[in-house]
Amino acid sequence: LYYYIRSKENLLVEIQARVMGPLLSRARQIAELDTDPLVRLRLLSESLLTTIFRRLDHIWVYEHDYRSLTGECLQPVLDQRAEFERLVAGLIAEAAEHGDFRSLPPRLATLQFLNLHNHTYQWVKPDGRWDPAQLSREYCGTLLRGFGAPGAALPDMEARTEAFKRARPDLPLDPEAEWRSAPVLD
Template sequence: MARPPGHGPSYEVKRQEIIDLAAGLFAKNGYAATGIVEIGEAVGLAKGALYYYIKSKENLLVEIQERVLDPLVNIGNQITDVDTSPAVKLRLLSHALLDMIFKRLDHIWVYEHDYKHLTGENLTQMLKRRHEFEGIVRNILISAMNEGIFLKTDPDLCMLQFLNMHNHTYQWLKTDGRWDAEALSKAYCRTLFTGFAGGAFDFISLETEVSRIQTLGGY
């Protein structure tokens, strides 16, 4: 969201702080059970001052959703354009998605649980954005099937398998160092791709190419 005219850098710093704290409260207590007064107390602002930064409680929910979706859609589009095989693209996308979950765990809780509280145009736009990311995954899977890398099957079901394995990580993830996004991405893709490929897949070549692309593009 663009900064309103006349607001200096400190305005945006405070607004981002409020969004972070709200994400933590929503993740802990639920969006519906968290009131504006509670958010204001957490950030040290009265209700009127809080609305100066956020406009509404629902707008906070929009901001949290966008913090998850916008980067994922953007990097998904970038990965789609990389000159490499569809399997490598999926592995890169897997890492990007898990990296988001590790970095914004509170946001992911809210993203998964509370988007249904959005209303009207906010809900319409958020669902459209979600479908856009799903479409990126589906199109890469279709390319892999068309190239004979994966078995031909229902691409919608494959897309849901891919996203469900990744998206549910937030339910058990502990950032204690046992796993990181890279380790989980390798494990998830090995499991999924072996099934997709009918039991045979060249993972050594895959990981070599992933390393090459990551070095070039920083994915």
């Protein structure tokens, strides 16, 4: 193993990159889509859950061991995590500006979104009862009701999301597609 990886820390950096690189790339694409913020938030949710389902072994290490990184190895990981959080926070803020969500403390709302998703790896079984799309529908339904603006009618986010996906079959929600094309370690 050390022929390919110089140290345990370098192995951890590679695992971090295999999780966040494709996910962050996909999140950027989703954030820039020309559709309303709720649909983009729902698509981001499904993409995040797809990563969790496909890379449970990596996610476990990613969530538990990134704090073991130091110095120049830690900063890029923290930067990627912060960028992902900014993308989520931006979509939540847009939904509030759009009138779909009530005014929320951005950091707290982002942490709620992330906590709802990020702990899935602890109990999910990839060949089990649920798939990423099902969990995303449920998670986002919970968020919509909880974050919803008082008196606002809940939009049919699932119908809008499915219509958007049908209109854009070229939009892969699976960050795995990029992961598979990642360079092999030398």
